[in-house]
Amino acid sequence: MALNLQRRAFLKTVMGTAAAISASGPLVPAYAASDAATIGWPNDVPTWDPNQRFTPDAQPIFKAVYDQPLDQDPQLKLIPHLIKAWNLAPDALSMAVELRDDVTFHNGDKLTTEDFRYTFLERNKSGLKLDIANSMRKVQDIVIESPTKATMKFNSPAPTMPQWMAFLGSYVVPKKYMESQSLDNFLKKPIGSGPYKLAEYELNSRIVLERNDNYWGPKAKVARVTIEIIKDPSARVAAIQSGQADLTVNVPVREVERFQSEGALAGEINPITRVILVHARADLAFADKNVRLAAHHAIDKAALSKAFYGGAAVPLSVLATPGTPGYLPDFTFKYDPALAKELLGKSNFSPANPVKIGFATTNGQFPNDYDIARAIVQMWKQVGIDADLQVIEYAKYFELNRGAKLPEATLYSWDNATGDPEIFSGYQLNPKMPFSPWKDEDIGNRVLALFNVADYEKRIAGYKELERYAVENGASIPLLQSVVTVVRKKDLTYTRYGNGWVLPQTLQWS
Amino acid sequence: MIAIVLALIARRLLAAIPILLVVSALLFCALRLLPVDPAAMSLPPNATIEEIETKRHEMGLDRPLPEQYVIWLKGALHGDFGRSIALRRDAGSLVANTLPVTIQLAVAAMILAAVLGIGGGLLLFHLRGTLLEAVADFVSILLLSIPEFLWGLILLFVFGVTLRVLPFTGEVAPNLPIPHVTDFLLLDSLIVGRFDVFASAIAHLILPALALGLAFSPAIMRVLRSSLFDVYHEDYIQQARLRGLSERQVLLGHAFKNASLPTLTLAGVQFGILFSGTLLVEVIYSYPGMGNLMVDAVRNADLPLIQAIGLTYCVVVLIINTMVDSLYVVLNPKLRVR
Numbered sequence: 001m002a003l004n005l006q007r008r009a010f011l012k013t014v015m016g017t018a019a020a021i022s023a024s025g026p027l028v029p030a031y032a033a034s035d036a037a038t039i040g041w042p043n044d045v046p047t048w049d050p051n052q053r054f055t056p057d058a059q060p061i062f063k064a065v066y067d068q069p070l071d072q073d074p075q076l077k078l079i080p081h082l083i084k085a086w087n088l089a090p091d092a093l094s095m096a097v098e099l100r101d102d103v104t105f106h107n108g109d110k111l112t113t114e115d116f117r118y119t120f121l122e123r124n125k126s127g128l129k130l131d132i133a134n135s136m137r138k139v140q141d142i143v144i145e146s147p148t149k150a151t152m153k154f155n156s157p158a159p160t161m162p163q164w165m166a167f168l169g170s171y172v173v174p175k176k177y178m179e180s181q182s183l184d185n186f187l188k189k190p191i192g193s194g195p196y197k198l199a200e201y202e203l204n205s206r207i208v209l210e211r212n213d214n215y216w217g218p219k220a221k222v223a224r225v226t227i228e229i230i231k232d233p234s235a236r237v238a239a240i241q242s243g244q245a246d247l248t249v250n251v252p253v254r255e256v257e258r259f260q261s262e263g264a265l266a267g268e269i270n271p272i273t274r275v276i277l278v279h280a281r282a283d284l285a286f287a288d289k290n291v292r293l294a295a296h297h298a299i300d301k302a303a304l305s306k307a308f309y310g311g312a313a314v315p316l317s318v319l320a321t322p323g324t325p326g327y328l329p330d331f332t333f334k335y336d337p338a339l340a341k342e343l344l345g346k347s348n349f350s351p352a353n354p355v356k357i358g359f360a361t362t363n364g365q366f367p368n369d370y371d372i373a374r375a376i377v378q379m380w381k382q383v384g385i386d387a388d389l390q391v392i393e394y395a396k397y398f399e400l401n402r403g404a405k406l407p408e409a410t411l412y413s414w415d416n417a418t419g420d421p422e423i424f425s426g427y428q429l430n431p432k433m434p435f436s437p438w439k440d441e442d443i444g445n446r447v448l449a450l451f452n453v454a455d456y457e458k459r460i461a462g463y464k465e466l467e468r469y470a471v472e473n474g475a476s477i478p479l480l481q482s483v484v485t486v487v488r489k490k491d492l493t494y495t496r497y498g499n500g501w502v503l504p505q506t507l508q509w510s
Numbered sequence: 511m512i513a514i515v516l517a518l519i520a521r522r523l524l525a526a527i528p529i530l531l532v533v534s535a536l537l538f539c540a541l542r543l544l545p546v547d548p549a550a551m552s553l554p555p556n557a558t559i560e561e562i563e564t565k566r567h568e569m570g571l572d573r574p575l576p577e578q579y580v581i582w583l584k585g586a587l588h589g590d591f592g593r594s595i596a597l598r599r600d601a602g603s604l605v606a607n608t609l610p611v612t613i614q615l616a617v618a619a620m621i622l623a624a625v626l627g628i629g630g631g632l633l634l635f636h637l638r639g640t641l642l643e644a645v646a647d648f649v650s651i652l653l654l655s656i657p658e659f660l661w662g663l664i665l666l667f668v669f670g671v672t673l674r675v676l677p678f679t680g681e682v683a684p685n686l687p688i689p690h691v692t693d694f695l696l697l698d699s700l701i702v703g704r705f706d707v708f709a710s711a712i713a714h715l716i717l718p719a720l721a722l723g724l725a726f727s728p729a730i731m732r733v734l735r736s737s738l739f740d741v742y743h744e745d746y747i748q749q750a751r752l753r754g755l756s757e758r759q760v761l762l763g764h765a766f767k768n769a770s771l772p773t774l775t776l777a778g779v780q781f782g783i784l785f786s787g788t789l790l791v792e793v794i795y796s797y798p799g800m801g802n803l804m805v806d807a808v809r810n811a812d813l814p815l816i817q818a819i820g821l822t823y824c825v826v827v828l829i830i831n832t833m834v835d836s837l838y839v840v841l842n843p844k845l846r847v848r
Binding site: 245398399487 | 546547550552553554559562565569596597598599600604607663666667669670674677678679680681684685687688772793794795797798802803805807809810811
């Protein structure tokens with residue numbers, strides 16, 4: 001009897017709790033309302049100081065909360081934003097800017113050239129070790145002429161400064177607000193001037209954005225956007241499939257194809273301004289140009305695209321993506337395993353007597369990176385290149401490169417939202433920068449010379465020539481234009497950008 | 511009894527000091543052997559060699575390893591675990607913010623594991639000698655072979671995607687706020703009187719806790735059954751039957767109490783393992799706990815954060831073991847004899 005009573009009491013308690021939970025609302029709430037949207041996003045922001053870390057994946061979130069001096073249209077053309085007019089001097093040693101006079105931060109403070117100077121000069125000299133200090137290292141001074149007019153002075157030509165005004169880390173922060181409190185307090189309650197205010201933030205969990213109704217520009221259509229940080233791709237697929245997210249990005253290509261065929265959700269595989277390449281060293285076994293060129297000719301890029309990106313990733317012959325200023329549509333580096341064998345033969349290598357190289361790759365840094373590397377190893381094996389594949393963490397890449405400890409080849413992905421060739425091949429081949437393991441005087445001098453060319457047309461022509469030269473000499477092995485995948489509810493639209501941005505402020509329910 | 515328990519806790523606390531020192535030293539040295547440079551990683555990718563050297567000096571990385579350890583230890587004793595390289599925030603506060611989330615998940619998972627394990631163990635024992643025993647045995651072995659992350663995915667697709675009855679991303683529904691009082695969400699939502707948040711948090715907790723619970727319950731199940739087999743050979747069981755007690759009374763009133771002691775020991779060990787099992791489950795369910803943070807820290811080779819989290823895991827396991835041992839003293843009269 002006693003047991004029965006306990007069991008009854010237990011059942012009553014369980015049922016009572018269940019009833020209370022059901023009464024408080026549905027377990028899986030209805031997320032899709034016309035004024036709210038939930039996005040499944042793969043990464044959290046590294047910090048809410050937008051000047052501190054260059055993290056490409058965080059840019060769309062930063063662009064919702066903060067404003068950049070310049071912006072890009074969906075075709076990636078530079079357009080006015082906070083800066084309504086700019087004039088880069090012919091020698092690229094200064095740039096005059098004129099700011100809008102109707103911009104306020106979320107706390108009501110007016111955005112002026114004081115904030116501009118603080119962001120791009122004063123903060124960088126304060127010893128905070130911001131990433132932006134490196135992109136703005138040429139900025140010698142910013143002379144304020146009025147609350148809306150200023151001139152940036154550079155210590156050496158800065159021809160890509162306009163591009164940088166719309167690129168990584170270049171977000172104007174409020175001087176008065178930041179100086180009135182500690183950085184830690186700012187990070188807890190960040191304030192920008194963007195189309196959304198940060199309403200709530202839970203580390204590694206979610207970011208809640210609420211529309212800034214006082215925004216100077218076009219108002220966001222969706223009042224409240226919740227960004228759920230869902231790191232696992234399978235969980236992102238599940239979230240969109242179950243309706244717990246209205247839009248998600250970077251899900252596996254095969255899943256997008258499944259969604260496309262099922263028809264209930266809209267799935268897109270969008271090529272973006274990100275290149276997948278094999279970085280080469282100029283020494284070790286790759287000191288031999290025949291080996292480098294053979295390694296390039298042996299890679300069937302179309303097959304890689306078909307196998308890993310549903311054929312949507314465009315095979316590349318230069319370090320630039322279609323539609324960007326440095327792209328060479330008429331230049332093709334052909335896939336030719338027979339020629340690869342012939343080149344290796346000239347250096348006395350063959351499938352029976354292969355040249356041995358090291359090949360580093362990340363695993364999970366970008367979609368299918370490790371699988372692509374394994375496929376390349378097999379392609380190389382066919383022609384007489386025996387590659388020892390080793391997995392490295394992306395975080396270790398720069399350290400290994402600094403110590404000249406990378407192997408002959410490294411699979412790499414490079415994101416350039418601006419599309420400017422300096423930030424493609426200029427950065428990737430510059431021996432003084434940390435990105436490329438290629439250290440060679442010939443290419444190095446060509447790149448360094450281009451960094452000082454102020455004239456836009458000459459600069460672009462120079463990069464086109466450099467890209468062709470680098471590929472023909474085996475200094476660079478471009479593979480594919482990367483893709484971003486987007487799956488969304490059919491009635492939720494967004495503006496598609498050539499660099500893959502999915503901006504909360506462009507979301508709209510139909 | 512209280513005096514014995516307190517003495518036990520005091521002994522454990524004293525023993526914890528050398529254990530923590532050894533663990534922290536091992537952790538520190540092991541991480542320093544990795545081919546990563548915390549100074550270089552603290553700076554932007556295009557930092558110059560001079561800037562890196564300056565940073566290395568600032569961080570004390572140019573000093574001998576024992577000296578570096580002492581510097582770190584001094585900081586840690588004052589609650590300063592250094593700054594996260596990737597997140598540029600105080601590593602100690604990051605751990606403090608995420609630890610309650612993981613504790614809440616682990617406790618919920620342990621409760622489920624105990625309920626399922628004890629229920630399953632009693633059922634297995636009850637089915638002994640019947641045709642269903644082999645089937646039940648097979649099922650328990652099958653359950654034992656499925657790791658927690660696989661349970662995570664299975665449950666997510668069954669209850670989240672196919673049946674759509676439970677949410678599986680985050681701690682609470684996107685349209686609800688997260689109150690912060692103690693950082694234990696269930697408790698906080700009750701403190702601030704938000705029962706809708708409480709209900710949503712429970713709903714979000716069910717699948718990750720179940721994934722962990724299901725992975726750890728089979729071991730409890732099997733140990734309990736074995737213990738019951740052993741206990742049933744004891745004389746007092748026969749005497750209880752001779753006293754006319756029913757089989758249920760014998761099982762629940764006499765056998766279970768004694769058989770639960772080895773099960774409790776196992777549960778204590780399991781809880782430590784379960785705590786570390788939260789890593790992948792938190793990632794799958796986007797649960798913002800310490801496991802999720804650890805995965806990021808490892809991915810970014812964020813040494814200060816890995817050290818802080820690693821040491822916290824160690825402390826938590828030590829505390830759990832002390833609690834289990836104390837409970838063991840309470841439940842087992844033999845251990846109360848001085």
